[in-house]
Amino acid sequence: MHQTLIEKIAQRYAVGLQPNHIVHAGDYLSIRPAYVMTHDNTGAVIPKFKSIGATKLANPRQVVHTLDHDIQNKDEKNLAKYKKIEEFSKAMGADFYPAGRGIGHQIMIEEGYAFPGTMAVASDSHSNMYGGIGCLGTPIVRTDAAAIWATGRTWWQVPPIAKVELKGKLRTGVTGKDVIIALCGFFNHDEVLNHAIEFTGDGTKYLDINQRLSIANMTTEWGALAGVFPIDEITIEWLKLRAEFIEARGLEGVASDADGNGKHPRINKEKIAQLENELPKLKADADAFYSKELILDLTSIEPRVSGPNTVKTMTAVSEIKNKKVKVNKAYLVSCVNSRVDDLSEAASIVREKKVADHVKFYIGAASSEVQKESEARGDWQALIEAGAIPLPPGCGPCIGLGIGLLEDGEVGISATNRNFKGRMGSPNAQAYLASPAVVASSAIAGFITFNFDESTGKVHGEIKINSKKEGAKSSVRIIQGFSSQVEGELILCHQDNLNTDGIYPGKYTYNDDMTPQEQAKVVMENYDPEFGKIVKEGNILVGGFNFGTGSSREQAATALKYRGIQLVIAGSFNETYKRNALNNGFLLIECPDLVNDLKEKFGKEKLTVKTELVCQIDFEKSYLTAKGKTYSIDPVGEAAQELIVTGGLENWVKKNL
Numbered sequence: 001m002h003q004t005l006i007e008k009i010a011q012r013y014a015v016g017l018q019p020n021h022i023v024h025a026g027d028y029l030s031i032r033p034a035y036v037m038t039h040d041n042t043g044a045v046i047p048k049f050k051s052i053g054a055t056k057l058a059n060p061r062q063v064v065h066t067l068d069h070d071i072q073n074k075d076e077k078n079l080a081k082y083k084k085i086e087e088f089s090k091a092m093g094a095d096f097y098p099a100g101r102g103i104g105h106q107i108m109i110e111e112g113y114a115f116p117g118t119m120a121v122a123s124d125s126h127s128n129m130y131g132g133i134g135c136l137g138t139p140i141v142r143t144d145a146a147a148i149w150a151t152g153r154t155w156w157q158v159p160p161i162a163k164v165e166l167k168g169k170l171r172t173g174v175t176g177k178d179v180i181i182a183l184c185g186f187f188n189h190d191e192v193l194n195h196a197i198e199f200t201g202d203g204t205k206y207l208d209i210n211q212r213l214s215i216a217n218m219t220t221e222w223g224a225l226a227g228v229f230p231i232d233e234i235t236i237e238w239l240k241l242r243a244e245f246i247e248a249r250g251l252e253g254v255a256s257d258a259d260g261n262g263k264h265p266r267i268n269k270e271k272i273a274q275l276e277n278e279l280p281k282l283k284a285d286a287d288a289f290y291s292k293e294l295i296l297d298l299t300s301i302e303p304r305v306s307g308p309n310t311v312k313t314m315t316a317v318s319e320i321k322n323k324k325v326k327v328n329k330a331y332l333v334s335c336v337n338s339r340v341d342d343l344s345e346a347a348s349i350v351r352e353k354k355v356a357d358h359v360k361f362y363i364g365a366a367s368s369e370v371q372k373e374s375e376a377r378g379d380w381q382a383l384i385e386a387g388a389i390p391l392p393p394g395c396g397p398c399i400g401l402g403i404g405l406l407e408d409g410e411v412g413i414s415a416t417n418r419n420f421k422g423r424m425g426s427p428n429a430q431a432y433l434a435s436p437a438v439v440a441s442s443a444i445a446g447f448i449t450f451n452f453d454e455s456t457g458k459v460h461g462e463i464k465i466n467s468k469k470e471g472a473k474s475s476v477r478i479i480q481g482f483s484s485q486v487e488g489e490l491i492l493c494h495q496d497n498l499n500t501d502g503i504y505p506g507k508y509t510y511n512d513d514m515t516p517q518e519q520a521k522v523v524m525e526n527y528d529p530e531f532g533k534i535v536k537e538g539n540i541l542v543g544g545f546n547f548g549t550g551s552s553r554e555q556a557a558t559a560l561k562y563r564g565i566q567l568v569i570a571g572s573f574n575e576t577y578k579r580n581a582l583n584n585g586f587l588l589i590e591c592p593d594l595v596n597d598l599k600e601k602f603g604k605e606k607l608t609v610k611t612e613l614v615c616q617i618d619f620e621k622s623y624l625t626a627k628g629k630t631y632s633i634d635p636v637g638e639a640a641q642e643l644i645v646t647g648g649l650e651n652w653v654k655k656n657l
Contacts, residue, residue, distance in 0.1 A: 002285030004161050006196045006228055009136040009282075013119040015153060016638065018477060023158060025196075025291070026634030030642075031156045035062055035113040036140070036148045037122040039104045040069040042085045045123065045145045052653045054150035060093035063149055064113055066104035067097065071394040072402030092149075095254040102367025102393045105129045105335040108137075109213065110369055111253050112266030116231040116239070116275055117282045121148070126335055126417065128220045131197075132213030133238070134231035134282070138196070139220075141552065141576065143583045147653045154649070155582065155639045159225050159575070160291040162195045166203030168299040173452050175345075176211025177337055177415065177435035179298065180218040181306045185314025186459045187294060193223035193546065194575045195291065198284060203298045204230055209238040210341045217336040218417045221311045225575055231275070231282045239272045251369075289468060297460035303438055303452050305413070308430035309421040317438055321449040325432075326358075329406060330443035331414035331424075332383075333364035333391060334398040337436050340373050342415065346440035347379035355387035356446030362404045364391035386444070397424055406431060413442045476620050476635045481645040487616040488540040488566050490626060492598050492609040493527065498543055499550030500577065502527035504559045506551070514555070516562040523559035528607035535608070537564030540615050542598055544570065548577025557581035569615075569624075571595040582640060585648035589617070591624065594631050 003011070003022065011023040013031050023029065038045050042065050057063050067082055082099060089096040097107050105126055108114040114130035120137050121127060123145045130137025144154040170179070197219055199212075207215070212229045219227030229235075246253070246264050253264045303317040332338060332346055343365065355361045363383050365371035371393055374380040384390060389404065396402040398416040406412045406425030412432065414424065419431035434442070438450045478484045495502075505526045508514055524531035535541070541560065547570035548556060557580045560568065568581070571592040581588050602609045617624040622635045646652045 002288050004284045004288040004290065005198055005230070005282065006136055006161055006226065007158060007288070008284075009117060009119055010156070010158050012117075025158045025160050025289075028155060028157050028635070028637040028640035030153055030639040031119065032153045033062070033121045033148065034115070034118040035064055035108070035120040036145055037064040037066060037104050037108055037113065037120070037124070037127070038145050039066045039124060041123055041142060042089070043081050045142045045149070046085070046088055048143060048146035048650070049149050052146065052150060052650045053657060054146070054653070057092045057094060057149050058152035061095075062152060063092070063094040064104070064108065065089040065094050065096045066101070066107050067099040068103045069395045069399055070401050071099035071392055072396055097254070099394065100368060100392055102365070102369065103335040103395060105217070106339070106366035106370070109133065110367060112264065115266060115271070116235050117278060125220045126217055128224065128227050129213055129217035129335060131216035131219070131226055131228035133209060134229055134235050136226055136228055138226045141579050141583065143649050144579065147649050150653050151656050155643065157578070157640070159194055159196045162192050162197050162224075162292040162294060163290040164197050164199050165201035165293065165295045166199060166207070167201050167295060167297050168203050169206045170298050170301060171454075173437070174301050174303060175435040175437065176207060176214040178301050178303050179211070179296070180215045180222070181304045181311070181314050181433065182301050182459050183296060184218065184222045184311040185304065185306060186296075186461050187222075187463065188312040190223055190546070191292065191294065191463060192219075194572060195224050196226040197224045197228065198290075199227065199229045200284075205232065205234065206298070207234075208341075209234065210339055213339070214336050218311075221417055231279060236272065236276055239267060239275070243267050243269060243272060289466065291466055291468070293464045293466065295462045300456050300458070300460040302454070302456050303435060303450050305438065305448060306433040307419045308411075308432055309419055311419065311433065316455055317434070317448065317450045317452060318455040321447070325448045326411060327413045327442050327447060328359065328410040329404060329412045330359055330361040330439050331397055331404070331412065331416060332388075332436055332439055333362060333396055333414075334416040335366055335395075336417040337415035338364060338366040338370065340370050340377070342436040343370070343374045343383065344377060344379045346436045347382040349437060349440040350386035350388070350444055351382045353386055353444050355443050359443050359446055360404065361386075361388045361443040362391055362397060363388045364396055365393045368393050388443075400424055413439050413448055415439045476622060477638060478620055479638055479641045479645065482619070482641040484620045485616065485618050486566060487614055488538050489536070490542050490598070490611045490613045490615050491535050491539045492542045492602055492611055493524070493531070493607065494544055494599050494602070494604050494609075495527065495607070496544035496571075497546045497549050498527060500548055500553050500556035501550055503548065503556040504553060509551075509553045509555065516558070519555055519559040520562040520564070523563050524608075531608045534610050535563065535565070539565055541565050541568045542570070542595060543568060544595060544599075545572045545592070546574055547572070548574040548581075550574070552576045552580065554580045554584060557586050558584050561586040569594060582643050583649040585644050585646065585651070587636070587640070587644055589624075589633050589636070591631050591633055594624070594626060597629070
């Protein structure tokens with residue numbers, strides 16, 4: 001079997017692979033990403049880094065620190081936090097960007113850290129945005145960031161990969177934001193949850209980089225772990241123009257060449273020429289396997305709004321404008337839609353007009369460079385003259401920080417990426433998402449509207465689910481200390497979407513004094529109070545699909561481990577839960593066929609079932625058996641085995657310092 005583009009990039013950044021190992025979805029890898037970015041949460045990563053005994057960065061050129069989330073907060077505590085981060089970053093020799101320089105993801109694009117054909121990670125979910133220029137960007141948790149700082153490496157399991165074919169061409173007035181709103185609203189049953197996405201099709205050649213970045217950014221809200229566009233002539237042309245822009249303005253970039261020749265270290269003619277030579281290799285193979293194939297007809301897309309308070313609901317603007325949905329606040333901020341083209345688009349609508357009297361329209365550029373360029377074009381001034389309220393380049397209201405948040409009973413229309421209930425202010429407010437053009441039009445009119453009357457009706461899309469043919473599996477090398485075979489009785493907890501509060505109640509989350517024994521006693525009590533009486537040490541827990549969704553509390557993994565559960569088998573796992581589990585030396589295995597068979601046999605009447613079925617797992621041959629039936633599982637490679645043997649990522653780092 002040949003490789004997808006994502007598999008090829010992962011292959012490039014994997015370390016310690018056995019000879020002739022071809023990377024595919026499901027593989028556990030030890031990875032050395034090109035760059036790792038942390039923002040305000042750098043303050044939380046620093047103590048993790050120090051607690052594992054690290055005293056220096058393995059590769060200072062790999063580490064990027066940006067201050068972007070709470071930059072409006074000028075109180076003494078936050079300023080002290082920012083000062084501490086800056087002092088640490090500069091002492092360690094990392095690349096540092098202060099508050100006001102811009103949103104970290106935009107900086108990663110502008111400064112070339114996210115480069116086509118490479119892999120870059122960030123301790124923030126919108127690292128998916130890097131896929132807009134063909135960079136495999138994916139989120140990590142804070143423990144991973146500390147591990148990369150200390151060793152240059154962490155682990156990654158290559159997710160299932162879906163192909164999204166974009167057909168046709170967008171009509172005038174339709175944007176990349178409308179495309180991703182349509183994808184989230186049309187395919188709204190978790191079709192791509194925890195997948196990595198490759199965008200393909202003839203429609204991609206009509207999407208510029210700004211549109212691609214917007215679409216890739218919000219693949220996060222669609223449920224994906226990455227959203228990667230092809231590396232093509234559009235990518236190359238954007239890089240060349242960017243290099244000319246940098247050269248014309250004398251922008252040397254952070255960590256510029258030691259010889260002082262003024263050449264930007266990451267975006268320059270030599271690197272672009274090298275990328276052009278590599279283009280034939282940076283494409284998916286014709287017979288690469290995709291677990292799902294989705295098709296979207298771009299000609300069927302029209303301006304739409306998402307919400308209120310969910311990306312799974314969308315409405316055509318041509319329809320909602322007739323309802324005269326009054327808005328109180330409008331927002332043109334965030335990493336998804338506050339670049340130069342976005343501000344220009346909004347400015348073209350508000351010129352010589354005024355924001356409605358009852359509306360507050362907030363604008364914030366994605367970076368200081370974007371704002372400066374927007375000012376040079378006259379767009380920024382046009383927005384201000386229309387009545388827009390400027391904010392500094394940063395996250396701000398998108399993350400519920402700073403001024404301009406939604407209050408009780410208010411309605412907001414925003415060009416941000418999330419409209420979760422309460423995220424942008426009061427949980428009693430309503431938040432809609434839309435393109436910059438729709439936001440600007442709505443701010444002027446005072447209600448949700450846009451001048452686009454040619455309705456296309458329904459979105460045209462389809463999906464195909466592929467079954468992976470089982471080929472001959474190569475034997476997995478088992479490292480010293482890892483058991484090649486285990487067995488245990490299966491305990492079934494059938495519920496799909498079992499959240500972390502059900503596994504480990506929220507009321508205990510911030511009680512840092514809970515001992516392992518105390519965690520073990522309360523595990524699963526919100527899901528089933530009888531669980532603790534049924535389960536025995538050495539059991540193997542079988543969950544449903546999307547096990548461990550919800551908040552990122554680590555105790556939802558450690559409490560099961562402390563209860564004596566050997567491992568958890570589920571149809572699928574929430575990705576953050578998976579990372580927290582393996583980072584704490586607790587193994588998870590996906591086996592949807594076993595889950596479906598057990599659900600059929602035992603039903604859903606009881607929350608916890610003692611099945612009396614013994615399961616044997618052979619990690620060398622990558623299969624398990626239960627009730628006389630054999631099930632295939634993804635190989636548990638050496639990267640995962642090492643974490644189990646050492647007891648988690650922090651111990652692994654200490655061992656490898």
